[in-house]
Amino acid sequence: MTRLFHVSDLHFGREDEAALAWFAARVKDERPDGVIITGDLTYRARSEEFATATAWLEQLKVPVTIEPGNHDLPYFNPIARFLSPYQRYRKLERAIERPLDLEHVCIVPLKTTARAQWRANWSWGVVRPVSLVRTLTLLQACPANRLKIVTCHHPLIDTADMTKASNTRGGEAALGRLAAAGADVILSGHVHDPFDIRHPIAGRAVRLIGAGTLSERVRTTAPSFNELSFLAGSLQVKVRMMT
Template sequence: MTRLFHVSDIHFGAEDRVALDWFADRVARERPDAVIVTGDLTMRARREEFAAAQAWLEALDRPITVEVGNHDLPYFNPWARFVTPYRRYQALERMIERPLELRGVSIVPLKTTARAQLRLNWSKGYVSSRAIGRTLTQLAETPDDHLVLVACHHPLVEAGTRSTSHTRGGRAALEALAQAGAHGVLTGHVHDPFDIVHATAAGPVRLIGAGTLSERVRDTRPSFNELHVADGALETRVREMGDAR
């Protein structure tokens, strides 16, 4: 069995220190095979926020892949946002959009952020043709007998949570991912967990969202998802801070 911890929206700068310590303790005690972070490491993409995120992630001492979230693009520096939007991520380069090959499961990244969009709310999701093309190429290289999960920040379609993603190109991307053999999509952004099955022309795909470890909670306490993969089957459970376990 392969066990994964899926966490999202940590928001250093508005982090919940108690929640971070709780998650780190769970990682240290339970030693998952990998940690998947689906975006929004920071609140305002400041250097000190990235530095704190890097130190925290490295201390987990686990294989980690990290997606870029909309909060991880510079807010107050137009030059940095449009010309060098990911420069402050460079210290975390080995973790960013890192494909993972584990026992019986492959994790493939998909970028859903954009430095600008033709709408007022740039925090919402956007899947470019370049981004989906890169992900489809990586999907083609995964072992045939693996359960394949795609990790991105924004839900590709709405999942009934209070917050929304309104991801442009998301539905078409989901159809393409299913056709290419993806079994599930892991996301964040909405700060509440969900696990639903979405029908596509190529068959059903699991859509799994993680909550938050920040102070910016919605309807769920600080939480993360625990995923078990065994014999091609995927089981999930939400681990909320304060549960007896």
């Protein structure tokens, strides 16, 4: 069995320290095969926020892949935002958009953040052609017998189950191409509430799974993460909420 913990929107700078301690304890005690973070590691992309996040992540001691979120791009420094938006990840660089090839699961990243776009709200998602091509290439390299998971920050499409719209430009077309390339699951964050939708597309069903938040910025759900268990060709998803 392959077991993964999927978490999102930790928002260091507005983090919930009790929730982070609870999650770290679950990782230490249960030793998942990997941790997937689908964006917004920080709140304002400040250097001190990344430093605190790095120290916290180092204690997990399991494979980690991080997909950047819109909050992880410099907020107050436009020069850094355009020229070196991910420089402040520093020690976390190896985990950014890191593909993971596990025994039964293949995990590939898809960038949906943008330094700038021709819309007023730059927090919305964008799937650019170069990012999609990279993801499709990684998908094609996955062994045929693996569960193929794509990780991104923004949900590719908005549905009635979501409490916040992501308005991801190019998301619907990207989802069609990912499904045709064999993607089984799309993991995302951004909306701060978990969801699990079986979406019919390209003659098959793709699982769209969103994680909640471990920050103070909760919406309708308490701090939570998703536990993904893959055994005998079946994926089970459990939302684990802090009580």
